Amino acid sequence: MNKSSFCFQLEAIMVEMQDPKSGVKGSEQKLNVTTIPHVIAGKDIVAWVAEKMKITAEEAQAFSTMLVAYGYIYPLQNHKKLVMCNDDTLYRFQTPYFWPTQKYCAEDTDYAIYLTKRNIRKKGMLEPYEQAHYNHLHDWLNHKWDFIVMQATEQYKAGKERKKADRVVFDCQERAYWIVNRPPVCICHSSNIFYQQAIMRSKVKSSVSLGALVKYITTYKNHDPFLAPCVPSNPWQTDNDTYWTLNMRRVELPTKMRVERWSFSLFELLSDLRGRDDFKIFLKKEFSGENLAFWEAAEELKWGTASSMSSKAESIFKTFLAPGAPRWINIDGRTMGLTVKGLEHPHRYVLEAAQTHVFLLMKKDTFFRYLKSPVYKDIQKKALNPEPHNFSPAQLEANANNRGAGIHPIILWQQEEEEKAKAAAAAAPVDVKTEPMCGYD
Numbered sequence: 001m002n003k004s005s006f007c008f009q010l011e012a013i014m015v016e017m018q019d020p021k022s023g024v025k026g027s028e029q030k031l032n033v034t035t036i037p038h039v040i041a042g043k044d045i046v047a048w049v050a051e052k053m054k055i056t057a058e059e060a061q062a063f064s065t066m067l068v069a070y071g072y073i074y075p076l077q078n079h080k081k082l083v084m085c086n087d088d089t090l091y092r093f094q095t096p097y098f099w100p101t102q103k104y105c106a107e108d109t110d111y112a113i114y115l116t117k118r119n120i121r122k123k124g125m126l127e128p129y130e131q132a133h134y135n136h137l138h139d140w141l142n143h144k145w146d147f148i149v150m151q152a153t154e155q156y157k158a159g160k161e162r163k164k165a166d167r168v169v170f171d172c173q174e175r176a177y178w179i180v181n182r183p184p185v186c187i188c189h190s191s192n193i194f195y196q197q198a199i200m201r202s203k204v205k206s207s208v209s210l211g212a213l214v215k216y217i218t219t220y221k222n223h224d225p226f227l228a229p230c231v232p233s234n235p236w237q238t239d240n241d242t243y244w245t246l247n248m249r250r251v252e253l254p255t256k257m258r259v260e261r262w263s264f265s266l267f268e269l270l271s272d273l274r275g276r277d278d279f280k281i282f283l284k285k286e287f288s289g290e291n292l293a294f295w296e297a298a299e300e301l302k303w304g305t306a307s308s309m310s311s312k313a314e315s316i317f318k319t320f321l322a323p324g325a326p327r328w329i330n331i332d333g334r335t336m337g338l339t340v341k342g343l344e345h346p347h348r349y350v351l352e353a354a355q356t357h358v359f360l361l362m363k364k365d366t367f368f369r370y371l372k373s374p375v376y377k378d379i380q381k382k383a384l385n386p387e388p389h390n391f392s393p394a395q396l397e398a399n400a401n402n403r404g405a406g407i408h409p410i411i412l413w414q415q416e417e418e419e420k421a422k423a424a425a426a427a428a429p430v431d432v433k434t435e436p437m438c439g440y441d
Contacts, residue, residue: 011099014072017048018093024048029090031076034168039076042089061086070100074176082179092169098177106181109148112137114178116152117159133182223261231257233389239399246386249273250416256383262376266359266367270295273416282375288366290327291358294320298355302348313346321354331357 017023029039042064050060064084067073068091075081076090084091115134119126126134138145159167222228235241246255254274261268262275269275276292283289297320301312320329321340331339335353342350370376391399 008101010067010070010072011096011101013052014067014093014099016052017045029076031168034165036076036092036165036169036172039090039092041087042085042091043087045073045084045091046086057086069180071098071177071180074172074179076172079172079175079179092172094176095173098173106178106183108137108141108183109144111178111182112141112145112148113151113155114174116148117156118175120152120156219264223257229388231255231388232386233391238389238391238396239403240389240391242386242389246384250277250419253382253384254379256380256385259376259380259383263371266363269367269370278375278379279370282370282373283366285375286366286369290320290329291362291366293327294329295355295358295362298351301346301351309346309348313343313350316351317343329354329358 024040024044026038026040029036045064046057046060049055049064050057053060053063055063061084064073065082068075068082068084072094073084073091074094076092078089111133115126115130115137118130119134141148159170162170225234230243232242232246233240235243245251247258250273258272258274262272262278263269269279270292276296280289280292283292294316297312297316301309301316304312317340319325319327321336321343322328331354335357339351339354
């Protein structure tokens with residue numbers, strides 16, 4: 001059921017509810033010094049709905065609250081409380097002109113005219129939420145504010161010609177409509193700041209932009225599976241998984257294509273776990289592995305579980321940031337201060353600034369030294385260069401018939417985690433006090 005047909009069913013109930021013979025009985029009610037006609041109590045509406053629809057009082061109250069939320073009924077006094085109270089709270093039926101099926105789309109200009117008219121009538125004493133909307137719309141629609149004031153003034157003058165009771169009733173109906181249908185306040189400060197920064201940003205010639213795009217495509221074209229064939233063959237086409245085996249996450253000897261990709265950027269190098277391991281070997285020889293260790297710890301905090309966040313943050317502080325820490329990192333004082341203060345209430349991105357600073361240090365210095373080092377040149381020489389497969393149709397059919405289930409990715413991940421744990425245990429310092437002495441069991 002779509003919203004339109006649903007509203008038509010609600011309106012059929014509303015018409016029946018207002019029937020003089022079988023509907024809810026209303027009465028006149030004095031509001032300040034004005035008599036308001038056709039006022040009904042909330043308990044009478046709930047009782048009528050319960051009897052008509054053969055439901056409980058609680059269900060009838062929930063259904064009546066929906067009628068209030070859709071704007072078919074509005075509270076006479078506490079107009080911002082859009083619920084149906086099963087007591088003596090007073091309500092009125094909304095005029096059909098303001099029913100949802102009238103397709104009257106609320107716009108900022110219409111709401112601005114209403115608020116301006118109300119501001120004239122109240123002599124500037126709007127309610128806080130109305131004042132906030134009024135100020136926003138004044139800034140947003142400043143280019144046509146004279147037209148808005150003119151329309152509001154004409155409507156205010158026309159309203160004064162009505163009888164006082166009719167004027168009060170219409171004011172209540174109009175206010176009830178805008179309580180339900182007022183346009184949301186569009187907070188565009190961040191967008192405005194973005195556009196201002198974009199305008200102030202230095203422009204780049206189209207030739208420079210195109211040159212950068214051509215350079216990127218030239219660099220990556222041989223590594224794009226849509227532009228270049230997989231070597232030795234595409235597993236999805238040949239049912240031969242050699243390509244996947246050669247490119248496992250922590251394979252002993254990577255392929256030449258994979259090693260070449262490490263030289264594109266530090267991000268490419270760190271994104272490949274095998275490349276990161278090779279980078280660690282270089283940093284260990286340079287006695288400068290603390291930056292990469294901190295970067296990895298920040299990644300673990302960012303993508304780890306919420307339950308381990310506090311313990312990880314404390315461990316990172318003691319290892320890398322505390323005065324006299326065993327693997328203290330050298331970052332500027334401002335970034336260090338913000339990071340240490342943020343660790344008092346840790347969250348996933350508390351190390352973002354420090355991690356970016358460390359990444360830029362590695363990008364400007366150690367990454368280029370790694371590309372020129374014997375470590376990288378040695379892995380380039382040892383890297384595999386597989387020959388392309390050239391399967392005949394008969395061999396492809398045989399491969400399809402001999403297709404195996406393969407190893408589940410979860411099992412591969414568990415194996416890698418076990419290898420990481422063994423490597424970490426082997427690299428940990430040995431406490432000689434706990435080691436048994438040879439010959440003295």
